[in-house]
Amino acid sequence: MDDTRGAARLSTLVAEAFAPAPLVLSLLVLAGWSGAGWPGALWGLGTALVVASLPMLVLRVLARRGLVDGHFVRTRAQRLPVYAATGALTALVGGAQVALGAPPVVPLTTAFVLGGILVLLVVTLRWKVSAHVAMAACWAVAIGVLVVPWAAAPATAVPLAVAVSRVRTGDHTPAQAVAGALIGLLIGLGYAAAADRVL
Template sequence: MTGRQTTPDAEGGRGTDAESGRGTDAESGRSAEGRPRAGTEGERGADTEGGQRADAEEGRGTDTEAGQGADAEAGRGADAAARLLTGLFAPQVLVIALPPLVGLMADGPAGAAWGLLASALCGGVPAAVILAGVRSGRLDSHHLVDRASRTGPLLVAVAAVVVALVLLVVLGAPRLLVATVTAMLAALAVTVPITLRWKISFHAAVSAGTVVVLAQVLPAAPTLAAGALLVAAICWARVRVTHHTPAQVVAGAAVGTGTAWAALSAFGL
């Protein structure tokens, strides 16, 4: 009977062991449960950060592509504008259009008729020679991009302008028209020798000279202001299409302005 009795120490020991076991198991269980939860939170954080980085990289790539596309589109627009300016204000176009306008403003319909004569000789004859050269393949284009190919057409232009000037003087054309054709000859006298060794811009020279002449028959201040902007745009276009350097267009504009001013001044205009 004595062996079945349980002492308080035994009861306490079992209680303590049970409580300790339950406590340890509970703590161990919480730790075991906690570890997977911590790992899951870490994985979710890593995934989120990785996704954000991927989104940021994708966004930067999209922005870069959009920027490159916009730059390419702007470049194409600038090239198209440069080609348009180059064609509209080609030397042949201005030389053909200027004399009739000057003659009309200076002496009415009779002056315009004189201007058409000058236009046919100074602009029409060289333009026909250049067109024939382009069609035969001897010339690259009506802009005479290849400097070496310029000599023949320019000599034809010089001869045509001399003939026109002689006819205008002998037949008594208006003084401003004679001065205009003289300015053309003076510009050729300077630019032709230069272009044999260096590709000076005829677009710049002719457009600048045209502005100076037009300032004689139109209100001077606004004509010169607007004309300067136009000449600058033409110079930009010639550089943009890579047919000239900045120095070549600046030199051309200076020659055109100087020879036109000198010729008009010689006639007292």
């Protein structure tokens, strides 16, 4: 029984530590740093606070008030307005970045985050897929461009751990985790190709 509880706690910890919001934050900061040093990192941090941390804070408040079933929004129907609102906010921020002269890699990264949200929105119209695993897979691929190429290999441990955790907590089926990984991999490869030209 204790082993089962320990595994459940570990799975929950992995899901929290490697949730989309902190991964988006680290991705945007690394992208900004890679493109323009400290000023770029600050652009990335500011962007992440608006497009990742703010929506997660709102979801936590909504969950406490019982308006959604948890800050990770487990019910498929409840995810649709979350994706739509987050996507609209991300698009506005991306437009502001371009208008204000952000380092090119930052709006590029924001655009790919938006692309991921839109893909998940479309898929969620018919089927629940793991946004956790999708973001983790995209992040792992991007690390190879933003840090060093060999870093992508050890970074693959993150989406694998996240996929196992999401299945073990009962939030997703293995098929939903695999689908999330494939979505994230494809978006990550597109991002890597585009970012490599900008950096």
